[in-house]
Amino acid sequence: MLPLEDDPGDILRKAMNGRRFTADHLAHGSGVPAHRISAWIRGEPCDATREECDAIAHILDLKPSAFADAVARRWSPHSIVHPHIDTHVQAPHPSNGYVYFLDSCKRAILVDPAGIAEPIFRVLADKAYHLQYILVTHKHADHCDAVAEIAHAFPDARIVMHPLDAHALGPLEASVLRVRDGDTIPVGDETVIRALHTPGHTDGSTSYLLQSTLFSGDTLFAGSVGGAYGELSTYDDILHSIEGRLFTLPEETIVMPGHGPPTTIAEERIHNPFFPHHL
Ligand SMILES: [Fe+2]
Structure with missing residues (x-):
């Protein structure tokens, strides 16, 4: 378990x-x-x-x-080892940071860099892939306080974030590629990343879909949801974000959350206690 x-x-x-x-x-x-x-x-x-x-x-x-x-304590998701993703620790934070390596075009996509950046640099150096994007799911420090250090070292990488949360990056806000719900951004070949605005945890919380993998930040966890800390958005918004935007994705979609283990849309529809109306 x-x-x-x-x-x-x-x-x-x-x-x-x-x-x-x-x-x-x-x-x-x-x-x-x-x-x-x-x-x-x-x-x-x-x-x-x-x-x-x-x-x-x-x-x-x-x-x-x-x-x-x-x-x-009878349920936890099936173990998932994603063949294209490195998951690294972000000490001193307990959050998950990810790097998605696209073999077809030798591009790397970094998600939510935070904490001590050394492990992130090491992971990126291990594979000589071009770091194309730094995706930030939301404004909390445990998901973005290493963005400046990474962006300084990789000036060609575009920082991607929702405009409602981008102020957390301070002076870097001006260089953010601002994405709104449904926007797509290209990654090499014909691959795209789709931004899904999922407010509730924060007003600008955004989940990113890359191929059949969803980076859900602190919106959806295995067996739970993030706390509702939005200034404009509410607990109902986070539930609607998940039911309306995430649970409509294909069931086999792998979910890589900001905290805790990976899961799938199929497992969350069945086992997440916050959604009584899904079988
Ligand atoms: Fe958060």
Whole structure:
């Protein structure tokens, strides 16, 4: 079993914040004592029974079976080893950074460079591919605070980001290739990267589709979703972004998230507790 990004307490906290439920509200509606709910949100082991899971899921509009699986730690996605992607650590951040190597045209695409850049430089130096784009999914430091260092070393690489989040790059904002929902950018040959605006975690959060791989940033995780921290966008927006933009992608699409293990659209439609209306 691969460890998931979010435990049951994280799932509860995000759903309660999104629905504006306090522990007392949820206790009143579900019959589960508030002190137990509060303990789970603080990170204490969640020992909810199946009946309690069902009652909580009903109130918070979660998928009962998937929430019960999360509590019992019964599910994680199948292990995926992507043949074209390097996944590197971004210490001191816990975020995932990726490099997609396109063999056909010897181009490299970097996603969300953050933290100490040395491992990124090493990965790029190992293969003599041309770094064409630096894709940034959103403005949080654990996804973009190494962009300046990388861009300085690779001045030909274009930084790609949604305009609503690009201010996070400071002076580099002026050089950003601004993408909006549905925009495509070419990569060598006939390959394109498609930008999907998926607001909710931040207003400019963007997922990028390259061939049959989706880089979902902090919008969609295996078995969870990102927190709703937008100034203009909301919890409902992040759910709509996923249901309307990501769950309509082919089921075999591989999802490489900003935190936690890779997954697929098919697995998330079935197992993600935030989407009760998908089988
Ligand atoms: Fe984030």
